Amino acid sequence: MVKQTIQIFARVKPTVRKQQQGIYSIDEDEKLTPSLEIILPRDLADGFVNNKRESYRFKFQRIFDQDAKQETIFENIAKPVAESVLAGYNGTIFAYGQTGSGKTFTITGGAERYSDRGIIPRTLSYIFEQLQKDSSKIYTTHISYLEIYNECGYDLLDPRHEASSLEDLPKVTVLEDPDQNIHLKNLSLHQAATEEEALNLLFLGDTNRMIAETPMNQASTRSHCIFTIHLSSKEPGSATVRHAKLHLVDLAGSERVAKTGVGGQLLTEAKYINLSLHYLEQVIIALSEKHRSHIPYRNSMMTSVLRDSLGGNCMTTMIATLSLEKRNIDESISTCRFAQRVALIKNEAVLNEEIDPKLMIIRLQKEIQELKDELAIVTGEQRTEALTEAELLQLEKLITSFLEDQDPESKLEVGTDMRKIHHCFHYLKKLLNDKKIHRQSTAPSENKDQNCQEPLKEEEYKKLRDILQQRDNEINILVNMLKKEKKKAQDALHLSSVDRSQLSHGQSSPFPPGNPDGPKTLPFSASTQALDSSTSPYRSSLLHRKTGMREEMSLGRQEAFEIFKRDHADSVTIEDNKQILKQRFAEAKALGESINEARSKIGRLKEEITQRHVQQVALGISENIPVPSMPDQLEEKLRSQLEEEKRRYKTMFARLKALKVEIEHLQLLMDKAKVKLQKEFEAWWAKEATSLQVNSPAVTPSNHVKPFPQMSEAQHERSQPLSNKSDVYARKILPSPGPLLHSQEQSSPGAPMENRFPVSTPVHCGSKNGLQRAQLQQRSVDCWKQLVTWIPVGRLCFFKDGALDAASGAGARLTVLSLLWVLEPWAARQRRVLGVERAL
Numbered sequence: 001m002v003k004q005t006i007q008i009f010a011r012v013k014p015t016v017r018k019q020q021q022g023i024y025s026i027d028e029d030e031k032l033t034p035s036l037e038i039i040l041p042r043d044l045a046d047g048f049v050n051n052k053r054e055s056y057r058f059k060f061q062r063i064f065d066q067d068a069k070q071e072t073i074f075e076n077i078a079k080p081v082a083e084s085v086l087a088g089y090n091g092t093i094f095a096y097g098q099t100g101s102g103k104t105f106t107i108t109g110g111a112e113r114y115s116d117r118g119i120i121p122r123t124l125s126y127i128f129e130q131l132q133k134d135s136s137k138i139y140t141t142h143i144s145y146l147e148i149y150n151e152c153g154y155d156l157l158d159p160r161h162e163a164s165s166l167e168d169l170p171k172v173t174v175l176e177d178p179d180q181n182i183h184l185k186n187l188s189l190h191q192a193a194t195e196e197e198a199l200n201l202l203f204l205g206d207t208n209r210m211i212a213e214t215p216m217n218q219a220s221t222r223s224h225c226i227f228t229i230h231l232s233s234k235e236p237g238s239a240t241v242r243h244a245k246l247h248l249v250d251l252a253g254s255e256r257v258a259k260t261g262v263g264g265q266l267l268t269e270a271k272y273i274n275l276s277l278h279y280l281e282q283v284i285i286a287l288s289e290k291h292r293s294h295i296p297y298r299n300s301m302m303t304s305v306l307r308d309s310l311g312g313n314c315m316t317t318m319i320a321t322l323s324l325e326k327r328n329i330d331e332s333i334s335t336c337r338f339a340q341r342v343a344l345i346k347n348e349a350v351l352n353e354e355i356d357p358k359l360m361i362i363r364l365q366k367e368i369q370e371l372k373d374e375l376a377i378v379t380g381e382q383r384t385e386a387l388t389e390a391e392l393l394q395l396e397k398l399i400t401s402f403l404e405d406q407d408p409e410s411k412l413e414v415g416t417d418m419r420k421i422h423h424c425f426h427y428l429k430k431l432l433n434d435k436k437i438h439r440q441s442t443a444p445s446e447n448k449d450q451n452c453q454e455p456l457k458e459e460e461y462k463k464l465r466d467i468l469q470q471r472d473n474e475i476n477i478l479v480n481m482l483k484k485e486k487k488k489a490q491d492a493l494h495l496s497s498v499d500r501s502q503l504s505h506g507q508s509s510p511f512p513p514g515n516p517d518g519p520k521t522l523p524f525s526a527s528t529q530a531l532d533s534s535t536s537p538y539r540s541s542l543l544h545r546k547t548g549m550r551e552e553m554s555l556g557r558q559e560a561f562e563i564f565k566r567d568h569a570d571s572v573t574i575e576d577n578k579q580i581l582k583q584r585f586a587e588a589k590a591l592g593e594s595i596n597e598a599r600s601k602i603g604r605l606k607e608e609i610t611q612r613h614v615q616q617v618a619l620g621i622s623e624n625i626p627v628p629s630m631p632d633q634l635e636e637k638l639r640s641q642l643e644e645e646k647r648r649y650k651t652m653f654a655r656l657k658a659l660k661v662e663i664e665h666l667q668l669l670m671d672k673a674k675v676k677l678q679k680e681f682e683a684w685w686a687k688e689a690t691s692l693q694v695n696s697p698a699v700t701p702s703n704h705v706k707p708f709p710q711m712s713e714a715q716h717e718r719s720q721p722l723s724n725k726s727d728v729y730a731r732k733i734l735p736s737p738g739p740l741l742h743s744q745e746q747s748s749p750g751a752p753m754e755n756r757f758p759v760s761t762p763v764h765c766g767s768k769n770g771l772q773r774a775q776l777q778q779r780s781v782d783c784w785k786q787l788v789t790w791i792p793v794g795r796l797c798f799f800k801d802g803a804l805d806a807a808s809g810a811g812a813r814l815t816v817l818s819l820l821w822v823l824e825p826w827a828a829r830q831r832r833v834l835g836v837e838r839a840l
């Protein structure tokens with residue numbers, strides 16, 4: 001048992017230096033428990049004459065200032081916890097702090113750079129690396145991911161549901177057994193055999209969380225998330241299994257309702273969050289007070305789930321995330337106060353061991369059989385029916401192994417069944433008789449042989465022995481050569497099949513097929529498959545969501561999406577990551593080629609060494625000189641080259657492995673960013689469409705949304721106003737329709753100049769007024785209608801491009817494109833009508 005108080009750490013989020021100057025200081029001199037001093041500026045007292053304290057000092061195990069890297073956080077905070085989990089203890093790391101203070105950044109990581117990986121991906125990496133190294137135990141790893149929102153639990157990894165809102169996810173409920181153990185009903189556990197599988201699960205959960213967000217529930221801020229790694233270990237042959245859980249918890253923002261300034265639904269949410277954090281605080285107060293018999297764990301779902309982590313069987317660590325700006329000083333002080341109370345809680349972690357149920361069943365079955373046999377002896381009730389074939393076979397096996405066992409103390413255990421005992425005696429008797437007969441039949445010939453043998457001269461015997469030895473060596477060498485040839489042929493066969501499969505996949509992988517050291521060949525053939533989304537169910541699920549959403553889009557929306565994507569802030573990150581990914585792929589490819597080269601060089605060197613041996617043997621045979629036992633100079637040289645090449649190979653191999661993890665991580669980051677982008681676009685599209693309808697009562701479906709009565713539903717949808725992300729983008733400029741316009745048809749006499757589309761005067765449609773905007777769009781539709789009637793399709797295409805070039809803002813592009821989608825079929829129809837008229 002390990003008794004330990006909850007470890008508390010502080011992390012200060014980086015902000016503009018000026019804002020934090022003089023607000024806090026870290027005293028690292030107190031080596032054992034460094035302290036953080038928060039200085040309350042006078043002006044925060046709002047002019048009151050008061051005796052408010054000006055400085056607050058809090059002690060932490062360690063304080064990480066703004067420049068602390070994610071790597072440092074992992075090494076100092078998460079690694080020790082991961083180590084104890086590997087040893088079989090439960091562990092929890094939770095981040096607590098106000099919204100925006102860096103909880104998600106610390107626990108999960110940033111979405112932009114690979115180096116921003118947070119505690120979860122790094123811990124997964126570390127755990128799987130350790131599991132690979134330790135071959136003395138059999139490990140199984142499972143993952144679960146729970147979100148608690150408004151006191152309801154949701155399973156973020158349920159494979160049966162595609163979440164489009166939180167309600168689509170299965171609800172998780174807390175059950176308590178008579179021993180007060182907590183069970184989570186409906187929370188799915190997923191086996192993860194590799195780091196890649198576990199990472200895919202993390203990204204799937206994060207994506208589900210993001211997709212399930214509604215504008216009312218902007219995710220992370222208002223929900224708690226618990227990512228759990230379940231680890232079981234067992235020594236081979238042992239009946240004892242160890243179970244350990246590691247909870248990595250991203251709590252909701254801890255700010256008070258008054259500060260958030262929210263109302264309505266948000267207020268309800270804020271209350272729930274505050275309520276659950278309030279209950280968390282109550283639990284912590286109760287635990288930090290001595291002699292409190294009742295701890296109110298059951299008051300909220302979160303405290304129920306984290307029951308073991310708080311004052312129970314767990315090694316728990318808290319990270320207080322602080323955003324030390326002037327306006328956040330109060331919240332930062334309350335976060336630190338909370339941490340000080342948490343630091344008083346004592347946990348008692350024990351190894352969670354149990355007997356493997358399967359082995360337990362076998363053991364109990366054996367015991368039952370033994371007891372039955374004993375009972376039969378005591379009661380004198382012996383079974384009389386004949387032994388079955390299987391029983392007889394098993395007995396004979398037992399006898400054979402008993403006879404072969406060299407240990408004089410060994411016993412033949414057949415139980416108390418008299419039928420079995422009798423059978424054993426019969427069998428042994430038969431064996432003994434058979435052996436006797438055999439001896440008698442072979443004895444005369446042995447004697448004859450002995451008589452025929454002539455005593456060999458000592459010298460001759462020695463010579464023959466030497467020759468025999470020499471022949472043995474030659475045979476060994478030739479057998480080795482044969483083996484190598486056979487292996488080469490197999491490799492060639494395998495390579496050609498790999499080539500074929502790669503060709504059929506249509507993609508070339510930068511990862512080389514293997515390791516020159518024989519048994520561990522093709523370590524990457526499996527892992528490269530992870531890069532292929534079709535082999536990873538979770539990644540393909542992410543991609544499916546992404547492409548699925550895309551397929552549903554109409555063409556007009558797709559074009560709008562392309563523009564939205566181009567102008568979105570995240571597009572820079574996606575592009576950056578694409579570039580990095582390209583670089584990494586190129587690097588991996590180059591590395592793969594070098595590894596292949598090194599591999600063939602190693603093969604060549606080995607070949608040369610073997611050749612040398614063969615030559616020496618051949619020389620030995622022809623000139624009758626013994627094969628030298630020590631390698632000569634040339635062989636020494638070859639061997640040192642071989643060792644050098646092997647070292648080089650190993651270094652490159654390790655780098656390639658790291659690259660592979662990085663590439664996979666980047667791909668997942670990009671997938672996630674793309675899903676986010678798509679989701680934001682959908683939200684923006686829906687919002688704009690509704691805001692146009694709500695804000696423009698004058699624009700009825702007949703005069704605006706569906707300008708052409710003959711239009712099909714699909715065309716109708718394409719003609720929906722895009723509203724041009726009006727206030728975000730620059731002013732929208734439509735090209736002038738030119739002299740073809742009849743001004744009376746286009747504008748009323750009293751209309752403002754900008755609504756009349758004067759020749760070669762751009763129209764500015766950047767007004768926030770929905771009605772005006774709708775009118776302008778209606779007019780532009782009419783204007784284009786006129787224009788397109790007389791333009792052949794080729795010109796229309798020209799206009800499409802010209803308009804795109806002429807337009808200075810993305811909004812204009814959207815309007816022009818949406819109009820074109822409407823007008824293209826319409827113009828074709830018009831031309832057909834005109835053709836008919838002309839023919840008549």
Ligand SMILES: Nc1ncnc2c1ncn2[C@@H]1O[C@H](COP(=O)(O)OP(=O)(O)OP(=O)(O)O)[C@@H](O)[C@H]1O
Binds near residue numbers: 099222
């Ligand atoms: N140590 C840091 N270094 C760089 N950027 C950071 C750091 N901490 C936080 N950030 C950035 O600050 C922003 C807010 O951080 P984050 O989302 O992690 O806050 P949070 O506490 O989880 O907020 P919420 O309660 O809303 O979930 C993010 O853009 C994040 O990238």
